[in-house]
Amino acid sequence: MIPVAVIGKGGVGRAVVAALLRSQSRAQARGVNLFVNAIAGHDGIAVSREGWPEASLVKFAAGAGDWRDLTGVRVCTSHAELVAAIGAVTRPGQIVVDVSAAESAAWHLDWLRRGWHVVTANKKPLTASRESYEAIMAASRQVDGPRHRHEATCGAGLPIISTIADLLAAGDEIQEISAAASGTLGFVFSACQAGRTFAAAVAEAKLRGYTEPEPRDDLSGKDVARKALILARLLGWSMELSDIPVDDLVPKSLQSGSVENFLAGLPTASGYIDERVSAAAKNGQVLRYLATVGPAGITVGLREVPRESPLGGLAGTENMFVVRSRYYDSAPLVIRGPGAGATVTAVGILSDIFRIINL
The missing domain is CATH 3.30.360.10 (Dihydrodipicolinate Reductase; domain 2)
Structure with missing residues (x-):
């Protein structure tokens, strides 16, 4: 089982959860079980070691009801509380998806150092100082270490980052x-x-x-x-x-x-x-x-x-x-x-997740 934590519970975050649900049959056919173990925003986080029932996630993804209807909701007002909450329910292979608009460069580096893969549509971590960018890239280049992928930062679901990386x-x-x-x-x-x-x-x-x-x-x-x-x-x-x-x-x-x-x-x-x-x-x-x-x-x-x-x-x-x-x-x-758009951005996120797990 590969856990995915989604940071950002707005339209793109909901679209990512919907895309993960749609991809379940494909992943399971290849022996991979992706599941959402955390959903976080600026005002709190919901966590679950085993994930939530599909019906609950479908409701969240559709924007029906309040996200607090999910079980495992807790107050989360700092990065330390965020990582503690995810850390309490994590498993090997943890993937963190950042679809927030936060100045989260330091967060990305911390997640990588914890061994968590990072997938992001948030441009701010990659356009912070050059020193910060190089630290993130270095942390994601370790052999058998966590990966940092950011296809959705430039063209939403368009394969521009991966295409240029492959050409190089x-x-x-x-x-x-x-x-x-x-x-x-x-x-x-x-x-x-x-x-x-x-x-x-x-x-x-x-x-x-x-x-x-x-x-x-x-x-x-x-x-x-x-x-x-x-x-x-x-x-x-x-x-x-x-x-x-x-x-x-x-x-x-x-x-x-x-x-x-x-x-x-x-x-x-x-x-x-x-x-x-x-x-x-x-x-x-x-x-x-x-x-x-x-x-x-x-x-x-x-x-x-x-x-x-x-x-x-x-x-x-x-x-x-x-x-x-x-x-x-x-x-x-x-x-x-x-x-642009939540659905196509989620496509870019999902393609990066699949690359990380070689699906």
């Missing part, structure tokens, strides 16, 4: 990665391309649930910068998040204040972006918010691309990663698909 292992040399890596900004600029104003597109994205509760978190570009840094560090680059110049799309006059005031003021303050959309269209171009990791370093910001290009053809919340390498030069390797 095969002796390829990555020359450049260009990525439309924000589903939110992809939707916004697709809507602008179709004739919506930037302000109207942002408002619609928020209404559809594509943005964070605070839309400026998406528009600042910092999330895309984190993804670019993760890719650069995978290539062996020694950089910090603060080294990356980011094109912040939040007008200076709206950097502070309530979300309501931000949305109300955006039509007046963002006309310059609408002008850029129009200017690009006159030249047969469209705007995409891109991260580029290449010979010139890392750039993150709004760029014009040909309307008929692969990046120009993106629609809605699609992500795309274009990889140019020694093997894939004249015809780059393109990975495209939905790059």
Whole structure:
């Protein structure tokens, strides 16, 4: 029996539990029994040495009722209490899934040192200081030791991390990665391309649930910068998040204040972006918010691309990663698909779990 602790009980955490339940028959057919032994959030943790009845987990995954309906609930207000609770019900092969938004780099290192595998969709541990990143990677490279996997940090369920890692292992040399890596900004600029104003597109994205509760978190570009840094560090680059110049799309006059005031003021303050959309269209171009990791370093910001290009053809919340390498030069390797959403993020998490247990 291989226990899985899920840190983060929001939409992605619930989707991970649902994905684990769906995968049970496949795993058991190969002699593996995966089960959830802990579910934690900022306000507590539920633990069970043998796991919970399937009906209880189905209810939790569906968002029905309160998570406290699970047995074994206890108060958990610190990392020490978290690891003590998991440690009380752990078994060999423990996997910890981090789908929180916590600054959890130190936690990841601690879990690895305890012999627990770590799978994460949380970008913050991998974009903390270079020293912290190297410590995490070193702890996961020990022969027969725990593993740290993070496929879901850059493209949700898209296989970008594993693909690049496999290319590097095969002796390829990555020359450049260009990525439309924000589903939110992809939707916004697709809507602008179709004739919506930037302000109207942002408002619609928020209404559809594509943005964070605070839309400026998406528009600042910092999330895309984190993804670019993760890719650069995978290539062996020694950089910090603060080294990356980011094109912040939040007008200076709206950097502070309530979300309501931000949305109300955006039509007046963002006309310059609408002008850029129009200017690009006159030249047969469209705007995409891109991260580029290449010979010139890392750039993150709004760029014009040909309307008929692969990046120009993106629609809605699609992500795309274009990889140019020694093997894939004249015809780059393109990975495209939905790059956001709880269900597809859970797919990335599950693929990492299966890699760890060689399923």
